[in-house]
Structure formats: C-alpha cells, structure tokens
Amino acid sequence: MSNNSNKPAVVLVSGGMDSAVTLAIARERGFACYALSVAYGQRHSSELLAAAKLASKQQAIAHKTVSVDLRSIGGSALTADIDVPEQGGDGIPVTYVPARNTIMLSIALGWAEVIGANDIFCGVNAVDYSGYPDCRPAFIEAFEKLANLATRSGIEGSGIQVHAPLMSMSKADIAREGLRLAIDFSETVSCYSADDEGRACGHCDACRLRAEGFASAGISDPTRYR
C-alpha cells in the first residue's frame, strides 16, 4: 500500500469519525499528511480539538486550522441561530452548511499549492451522507477538474488529485475500516451539538448515523455521550 513514498498530501480533518479514517488511510497509502481543519464558526468547536489530537496521533507533518467565518452568511443550523433537529426529515436538512465542502476543499487546494502537494484527501461519503449535495462522486470529480484549472500545479505541474476514499462506504464499513486502522473513535467528535468536552448528544442526525454504523458493524459504540 505504501507506494507514495512520502509525497505530501493535504488531508481535511474535521475531528469526526469519517475524517479520522480518511487521515489513517492517507497515511497507510504512504503520504506525508498535512492535516487541515477549517473553523467555519461551527457550534461544535470541540471537533477542532479532536482534529488536533488525531493529527498528532496519526503523525501528520503539520496541522493547521484556517478560520472562515461562515456565521456572517448564516443559513445553517450549524452556523446560525437555528435549532439542530433531533431527527432527519426528507430532502436537504437544516444542518447543511451552504457550500461547506466547496469552501473547505478550496482552502485545502490553497495549502496544497503552497506546500507543493498534488493530493488532497477528504472524508466525504455518498452512502450515509445525511442528504448533503456536496457529498457525491460527481461533486468531487467536478472539484478535481476545477482544481486543475485553478492552480499552478494544474497548469505547470503534474496536476491535482482529490481522493475521497470513503465515498462508497457505509458508516458500518467506515467503522470497520477505522477498527482495522486502530483508530480510537472515542476521541472523535461527530455530534452536531457536542459539548465543550466533545461529548455527544446522542440524538442529532450525525449521532444517529454514527451509532447505526457501529451497531450494524457489530462494534460496541465507543462514543462518549453526555
């Protein structure tokens, strides 16, 4: 697996379960990982602390947090004054942060250019994806195309590749993959309204998907609930 001989890669690390597994996969594939967290004014800032811990455990070369204040444009239960619902409905949920993955990948692209990385990893997932539009294969492909038109590397260099290794995994697959990679999921924070210690509510969409993932993988749920 380790055929990338320490090529630099930017890995988006939110501190949740999916990005923890993504980071471990990137490392297993032999990349020198530059972990990037984007602080977009989310309520659950304990995620960011979890991200820093994950980056260090997975021996990332560096971990940066870039702040972008999406609260000023609002529009989501995660960034504005809208209640996080306790169960999902139909269509795109209120926890959807407008253009979030586009913004996070754009910042990752900027850092990739600076460090000369041709590879970007993100943990988006089209299976148990809460109905967000920016978590689908077509979105990732379109971003990769854009990245190659937008940058030095796409024009003068060897191009940008966007990896979404969890794309076609279920939450149960992700839980199993994390177990194989020895990730301590008790240190990851997925909950939309985690408290300051990163303890989960157990009721929101993210908690529900995560708990179902552990259950259907037959793994006992290591999440710290409050």
Add this chain to the structure above:
Amino acid sequence: MSNNSNKPAVVLVSGGMDSAVTLAIARERGFACYALSVAYGQRHSSELLAAAKLASKQQAIAHKTVSVDLRSIGGSALTADIDVPEQGGDGIPVTYVPARNTIMLSIALGWAEVIGANDIFCGVNAVDYSGYPDCRPAFIEAFEKLANLATRSGIEGSGIQVHAPLMSMSKADIAREGLRLAIDFSETVSCYSADDEGRACGHCDACRLRAEGFASAGISDPTRYR
C-alpha cells in the same frame, strides 16, 4: 438592460477597479446586488474600506465581509512575508494567492444559497490578468459546473450562473466601461501595497496594469498615489 427585475445576485467586491465596474454592470442589468468582500488577510486592507464605500454608492442591498485567514497557509506576497515585486516577470507571479478565486467564489456560492440567489458576479479578467491561473474562462466554466453540483439550487432549483462580465475586456475597456457607468475610480484601490488611506504605490503589477489601462483608454489617471 434591466431585465432581471431585482433578482438577487451576489457580487464579489474587492474594492479594486475591476470589481467596481462588475458591481455597476450587475446593477445596470437589474440585479438586486449583495456585495461580498472576502478578507483573506491581505496586506491592503484599505481595499475593504473601498469595497464598503462602493457597495453603498451602488445601492447594494447588503455588504458583507467574510474573513478567511489565508495568512496561515502563506504562499503569496499578498498574504505572507514576501516582498511585493515592482515589476512583473514571466509565469505566475509571487502576488498570486493560492486558490484565491476558488475560495472567494465558494464563499459567494454559500451566500447565494442562503439568500436564494442564482447569480454570482465576479470581476475576473483573462486579458490583463497578471498571469493568474484562476482568471480564465475555463476556470469560471468549471466553477459554474461545480456550483450546480454542490448546492441545493443546482439540484432542486433553477441552477447557479457565474457571470464574469469583464472576462474579455482589456484594462482600457474596463476603464471606459467604468467611466460610462459613472464610477469614481479615485475611490477604488487596486494597489498591492496601498497605504491605510488607500493611496497607491504606483510601482507594483496592479498599479502598472491600471495606469496602462487609463493611458490606453485616453483617460487621465484618477488614482490617488502617495
């Protein structure tokens, strides 16, 4: 021209000459303009004051400034501790901010979703573009494609259109267009190292392109130099 009957549009307004003309064009086309500035840690923060003034003069419905701290990833003379060169060389210059237009358009896309706008305007220009890769028609087309995959509006609604009305204009064309639209260019700031009052250095790439634009349009240069 005014056939858009007050449809909302997000207009990226940096405070420079190009975005001033872009905003006036969007307004002339009948859009209700939501002016967006992105504070990416640029040295020339007097641009942002100019942007606020332009938004107000052009009767924008709102003006928001979203901060994203690109200084933490560095890589450009505009955000890191690299000297701004006094004249352009070959290739992509050091004033290129990695993935800047991708990041700014992504944030514009987020706001467009929040206010229900299907239109985004930006002042990128492929003619006198200082050699930046993210200022070309193919980039804008790729972003539009991405935007329609990334958002509610692209999936459930009537889609996103990204307008770059200056794309094929020379700086002289832009100067003339601004004159026609009664823009006071003395209030716009293009210089990469403007002082706190927005006065230009007269030597950097941006100053040079701008001065050449006025000269070849036969317009006396209204720029406030220090």
